[in-house]
Amino acid sequence: MVCRPGFEDNPTEIVRHSAAHIMASAVVRLFPNAKPTIGPVIEDGFFYDFDYPPGFTENDLQKIEDEMRKIIKSNAPFERIPISREEAIRFFEERGDAYKVEIINDLPADAALTLYKHGDFTDLCRGPHVGYTKKVKAFKLLSIAGAYWRGDETKAQLQRIYGTAFLTREELDAHLVKIEEAKKRDHRRIGKDLELFSINENIGGGLVLWHPKGARIRHIIESFWKDEHFKAGYDLLYSPHIGRADLWETSGHLGFYSENMYSPMDIDELKYYIKPMNCPFHIMVYKDKLHSYRDLPYRWAELGTVYRYERSGVLHGLMRVRGFTQDDAHIICTKDQMQDEVLRTIRFCLYILRAFGFDHYEIYLATKPKDKYVGDVELWQRSEEALRRALDAESLSYQVDEGGGAFYGPKIDIKIEDAIGRKWQCSTIQFDFNLPERFDMTYVGADGQRHRPYMVHRALLGSLERFFGVMIEHYAGHFPFWLSPVQIKVLTIADDFIDYAGRVTEKLKQKNFRVECDSRGEKLGYKIREAQLQKVPYMIVIGEKENTEGTLSVRHSKKGDLGSLTLDGFLEILIKEQHSLQDAD
């Protein structure tokens, strides 16, 4: 058992930690051949990896839980046993436990080692633990999975058991409810129910079909995105899906990115690759002519569809796919403009994210890797400083990911937080010191000399596929009005009112609202239920009363019956709602 540092004082972490030990002791009792390896506390619970080649089954979870209850009931104390390095190594060697020996050998030489023992189970551990096993009151084992020793797939495959524990039963139950809630929001489920998209095995894994309703939402996102980019001083580019091998050779992708690229195709005896990135194309636009410093900065954006090889096991709905459209842009500027451009980009990024209903973020500044990097140190420092200043200027709090930058430049990554607190990596703003060099990009400065421009690569939504998936889960399918594929459903009570309902539908359509009329011979309750399940924001009921008075009965999918309105009164509400882009739950 190895704990994450910094959690020593958190009572929930301590309980989880102890629960992991108890689980390990239960596993060893039930499966004497299973060797405990490592098992930390994680964000929502804990896990423990065992070397046990036969593997565990789902049924074993119940058995292990039962055994854990017995151990808890015995109320054994947790004993802390300080031990010297040599003794510890001897202890685990005698037990034939090479994993623990490896862990000990990797610990700093001056580390004070301790064992923790409860009942007849002893484990290497920093602690602390609860006093007695009975202190672990609320726990549950959740799943089993394969994992590699130290996350390295060339090393032994281990069996991981995930579990969670809390101080009280109530907290545990609340957590389990949250897991259920998350399942209900699963974009794959909602995507099917609302007919937004599908992934078809005859086409291939990770390749998305956008159905009419999903495509409608995408169209709205794209239109908004393009309009805002023009307003923000960007120009749009379009580029092809494939390019010659030479291009990817020059860009370096065939060297450092080839494992993510698909095999080439032969065209007239030349090799062409389907693009995994848009950058080389944008650079070729730049290189089409000579540029003056007076023309910079260029801000070139493209909704560029790229294809990247992802291992079959990692594909996941819209969140992880093999073909996706990046909301990409490259900013090419001078050294003097660079600071301002970074600031503008961050502001623009947050503006766009807020428009789609995301206003909680986790921001990371990733700096120069220790050894593998291109460009001189001063360039890195200046650029990191620019990113830092921009974040500070916007009073954004961020974490520094020391050495976490790409080899070609420092970057800012923004994770957005959804309605139930999960984080999703979407936006990224990266300096690129590599490609301008490789493609020998230049501009003519005021001094008549050629200079290397700065290039910033950025995506705000990341990919439309993933962003759509995140939005589906964020809104649980209940999109804000401006994004709803069907905004209004007109429901008739009887055939006599189809005429009037048709006229209302037509008028709303003329005003550019997305409206459908349900004039089937079904009861009102049935039609409302269906519209509710399809999460249509507004329903309009048309019956005898409305027909004679020339009014509309308006129902909102969340607020319920809004009563009787005139068409103009209703339009007023709609126009107001259409313009308030943010409409998060």
Next chain:
RNA sequence: GCCGACUUAGCUCAGCUGGUAGAGCAACUGAUUUGUAAUCAGUAGGUCAUCGGUUCAAUUCCGAUAGUCGGCUCCA
């Protein structure tokens, strides 16, 4: 890719220890003309993922393949 689980009608799922399948919803047809989350009746729909093996007999047992799901790793 690796570990594990799973794959039965469009969807959600039954189907005991082998004797070739069933429900609800959806679809279709008809009746009903309905007031804020499910009207009634009927019809149709399945090579039980695919291929192979064991067996008199396989949805059921075994193997391979494909796909999906939970993880590992990586990332938009």
